Amino acid sequence: MVTTHTLGYPRIGADRELKFALEAYWAGSISTEALETTAAELRRQNWQDQQDLTLVPVGDFSLYDQVLDMSATLGNLPPRTEVKDGGELEQYFRAARGQGGPDTACCGTQAGEMTKWFDTNYHYIVPELTSDTRFELNARRLLSQLEEARQNGHPAKPVVIGPVTYLWLGKARDGIDKLELLESLLPVYGELLNQLATAGADWVQIDEPALVTELDEGWQHAFRVAYHHLKAARPKLLLTTYFGQLRDNLQLACDLPVAGIHLDAVSAQPEASRLADWLPTHKVLSLGVISGRNVWKSDLSGTLDWLEPLYGRLGERLWLAPSCSLLHVPLDLDRETELDPEVGQWLSFARQKLEEIGVLARALTTGRESVSHELDENRSSTEARRRSPKTRNPAVRRALSRVTPQLGQRRSSFTHRRRLQHQRLELPPLPTTTIGSFPQTQDIRTTRRQYRNGLLSDQAYRQHMREAIAHCIREQETLGLDVLVHGEAERNDMVEYFGEQLEGYLFSRFGWVQSYGSRCVKPPILYGDIHRPRAMTVEWIRYAQSLTRKPVKGMLTGPVTLLNWSFVRDDQPRSETAFQLALAVREEVLDLEQAGIPVIQVDEAALREGLPLRPSDWRNYLDWAIEAFRIAANGVRDDTQIHTHMCYSEFNDILAAIAHMDADVITIEASRSDLELLDGFRDYEYPNDIGPGVYDIHSPNIPKTNEILETLEKASRRIPMDRLWVNPDCGLKTRQWPEVREALRSMVDAAKQLRQAR
Numbered sequence: 001m002v003t004t005h006t007l008g009y010p011r012i013g014a015d016r017e018l019k020f021a022l023e024a025y026w027a028g029s030i031s032t033e034a035l036e037t038t039a040a041e042l043r044r045q046n047w048q049d050q051q052d053l054t055l056v057p058v059g060d061f062s063l064y065d066q067v068l069d070m071s072a073t074l075g076n077l078p079p080r081t082e083v084k085d086g087g088e089l090e091q092y093f094r095a096a097r098g099q100g101g102p103d104t105a106c107c108g109t110q111a112g113e114m115t116k117w118f119d120t121n122y123h124y125i126v127p128e129l130t131s132d133t134r135f136e137l138n139a140r141r142l143l144s145q146l147e148e149a150r151q152n153g154h155p156a157k158p159v160v161i162g163p164v165t166y167l168w169l170g171k172a173r174d175g176i177d178k179l180e181l182l183e184s185l186l187p188v189y190g191e192l193l194n195q196l197a198t199a200g201a202d203w204v205q206i207d208e209p210a211l212v213t214e215l216d217e218g219w220q221h222a223f224r225v226a227y228h229h230l231k232a233a234r235p236k237l238l239l240t241t242y243f244g245q246l247r248d249n250l251q252l253a254c255d256l257p258v259a260g261i262h263l264d265a266v267s268a269q270p271e272a273s274r275l276a277d278w279l280p281t282h283k284v285l286s287l288g289v290i291s292g293r294n295v296w297k298s299d300l301s302g303t304l305d306w307l308e309p310l311y312g313r314l315g316e317r318l319w320l321a322p323s324c325s326l327l328h329v330p331l332d333l334d335r336e337t338e339l340d341p342e343v344g345q346w347l348s349f350a351r352q353k354l355e356e357i358g359v360l361a362r363a364l365t366t367g368r369e370s371v372s373h374e375l376d377e378n379r380s381s382t383e384a385r386r387r388s389p390k391t392r393n394p395a396v397r398r399a400l401s402r403v404t405p406q407l408g409q410r411r412s413s414f415t416h417r418r419r420l421q422h423q424r425l426e427l428p429p430l431p432t433t434t435i436g437s438f439p440q441t442q443d444i445r446t447t448r449r450q451y452r453n454g455l456l457s458d459q460a461y462r463q464h465m466r467e468a469i470a471h472c473i474r475e476q477e478t479l480g481l482d483v484l485v486h487g488e489a490e491r492n493d494m495v496e497y498f499g500e501q502l503e504g505y506l507f508s509r510f511g512w513v514q515s516y517g518s519r520c521v522k523p524p525i526l527y528g529d530i531h532r533p534r535a536m537t538v539e540w541i542r543y544a545q546s547l548t549r550k551p552v553k554g555m556l557t558g559p560v561t562l563l564n565w566s567f568v569r570d571d572q573p574r575s576e577t578a579f580q581l582a583l584a585v586r587e588e589v590l591d592l593e594q595a596g597i598p599v600i601q602v603d604e605a606a607l608r609e610g611l612p613l614r615p616s617d618w619r620n621y622l623d624w625a626i627e628a629f630r631i632a633a634n635g636v637r638d639d640t641q642i643h644t645h646m647c648y649s650e651f652n653d654i655l656a657a658i659a660h661m662d663a664d665v666i667t668i669e670a671s672r673s674d675l676e677l678l679d680g681f682r683d684y685e686y687p688n689d690i691g692p693g694v695y696d697i698h699s700p701n702i703p704k705t706n707e708i709l710e711t712l713e714k715a716s717r718r719i720p721m722d723r724l725w726v727n728p729d730c731g732l733k734t735r736q737w738p739e740v741r742e743a744l745r746s747m748v749d750a751a752k753q754l755r756q757a758r
């Protein structure tokens with residue numbers, strides 16, 4: 001028998017029950033018991049979904065985040081979150097979300113920092129580590145869930161984050177070397193494992209995805225120390241790695257004294273046989289053969305082709321699982337009754353992936369004939385996908401084959417372009433602009449929803465949107481901004497809006513994936529060759545420009561962001577899909593230019609998110625990602641000004657790539673880093689114009705003129721004044737008009753004062 005298991009399962013619920021329960025609980029409208037009941041019901045349902053597996057995971061369920069859960073288990077919630085007379089749950093949510101509103105700098109409890117979970121779009125709460133950190137076991141959550149699983153009759157495998165990865169994920173607050181904490185951490189893990197064994201756990205899954213990153217000597221050593229210490233613990237340990245290849249760490253992983261290893265055999269398939277060679281014969285090899293990161297049906301026969309010989313060698317030592325936790329895919333394809341049925345055939349969500357695991361296990365144990373029906377069905381849908389004209393559009397393929405580096409090259413140097421753009425745009429020094437969106441009022445949202453649901457005619461919808469645009473232009477003229485925008489009223493999301501108009505993109509109805517806490521996203525699915533049947537934004541932007549003599553900036557989402565926030569087809573390299581997207585965005589850019597729009601912004605909010613886990617792989621990613629941007633944006637005339645926007649404050653390690661984009665203006669999020677990030681741009685001698693966000697749009701504080709003046713003065717000490725732009729640090733869609741008006745008034749005033757002082 002082949003042992004089957006999963007590393008984790010989606011927990012938000014088929015109808016996002018957890019999200020709604022959490023939000024009701026936070027709003028004070030349901031009790032702790034009601035929240036716990038919903039959570040227990042979701043766990044019960046999840047285990048039931050997984051009942052055909054040999055082992056079900058326990059402890060992968062979380063009310064907010066699995067890393068925060070681990071911090072709670074290790075007694076490492078930040079001391080500031082302690083609650084005098086509240087319960088554990090209260091403190092847990094304080095650590096997750098803070099207390100006293102978002103502006104907690106003065107009086108509330110600051111929430112834990114949140115960051116990306118490896119290279120996924122899931123975000124975790126960063127463990128805080130200081131020289132005062134003392135770990136103390138609190139195994140209640142795991143023990144009670146283990147008991148729950150037992151009562152439901154499931155053979156359970158508790159899931160914990162391993163000690164080395166836990167430290168690796170954490171942030172040293174007071175400059176302490178994180179590894180110094182390992183010694184005090186290990187006994188707590190030892191005790192935890194023993195308690196789980198006492199409660200009946202035969203196996204424990206211990207997640208160490210840090211093993212797919214570049215580890216220096218110190219971290220490698222930490223792995224050896226940690227697992228030699230934990231060798232004495234009673235349960236058998238399945239050490240799991242995922243999201244990439246082991247490469248240099250393969251030998252290290254093989255040698256650790258654990259009972260088994262899990263490898264992500266989707267991203268590291270060639271390493272499977274090397275592991276089988278090197279692994280001592282008493283160890284289990286669990287192979288993650290179904291992607292936990294993507295939504296495609298696997299090619300089961302193709303998988304069996306390489307899996308069968310391994311099974312022949314390993315026998316019962318071979319386990320099967322998805323590559324990583326299924327947290328990163330939607331729950332159930334069967335709910336999607338409105339999908340294009342042809343494309344629907346090619347997909348597999350969490351529940352379907354479990355079935356795929358089951359078929360593979362049966363094929364190995366009792367032969368392919370025993371599942372011939374399932375394998376035939378699978379083969380016919382993977383073949384249909386391969387042959388479908390929907391995945392291959394000859395015109396797109398032709399255009400792609402004609403892509404040359406010239407396509408991404410502006411005609412003249414920045415200095416030359418700049419002169420022409422200045423003549424055309426007649427901008428003052430320190431020009432003011434915004435990032436694109438203006439407040440999405442209730443009225444705007446309602447209009448969009450009614451239109452979507454067929455309650456509003458095309459004509460009525462357009463009229464509403466035009467009114468919103470006209471209002472937005474009037475407001476900006478009154479404020480005295482220099483480069484105006486149309487305000488993005490027609491967009492609910494910067495990827496979805498474009499995806500819906502491009503061929504090759506598909507949208508699910510219930511395909512929610514947890515992003516953090518109660519927040520879910522529904523990533524669109526890139527399934528076929530990308531084709532833009534018609535202009536996507538020109539009508540709106542042209543209308544906006546017709547209302548004003550000031551330049552209006554056209555607003556587009558860039559190819560890399562469209563890619564990184566979607567599920568991407570797995571039948572061609574990501575770079576190829578990026579180039580297809582680039583060609584479609586390029587057409588839109590050129591149409592905007594043709595329509596007389598003098599400034600065009602191509603947002604790349606998610607460029608950095610796509611960076612591979614290993615820095616040695618960055619170069620390759622950046623090469624094609626930046627090329628995709630260049631193809632999208634740089635086909636314009638010299639006197640058309642290209643802007644780009646990025647929402648983060650870490651640029652130093654990718655500045656060469658950013659400079660190579662050659663955007664005439666880049667607007668960045670700088671206010672929260674106190675403009676320190678401009679040092680990097682200065683030292684690099686970044687050549688083009690920069691708009692460092694001069695205030696933080698996420699904070700409810702409304703900036704005063706003198707605060708912005710101070711910020712601008714700081715900026716001008718780093719970047720010559722004649723290359724500086726003045727703008728907020730991101731879009732304004734989540735704010736209210738009164739605050740936006742006041743903040744922008746301060747911003748425009750500050751720019752004016754500084755101009756006069758020059």
Ligand code: GLN
Pocket residue numbers: 435436437488494555603605645646647730731732733
């Ligand atoms: N143009 C977009 C907006 O203003 C940019 C959003 C973003 O960078 N996340 O909303």
Ligand code: ZN
Pocket residue numbers: 435605645646647729730731
């Ligand atoms: Zn932004």
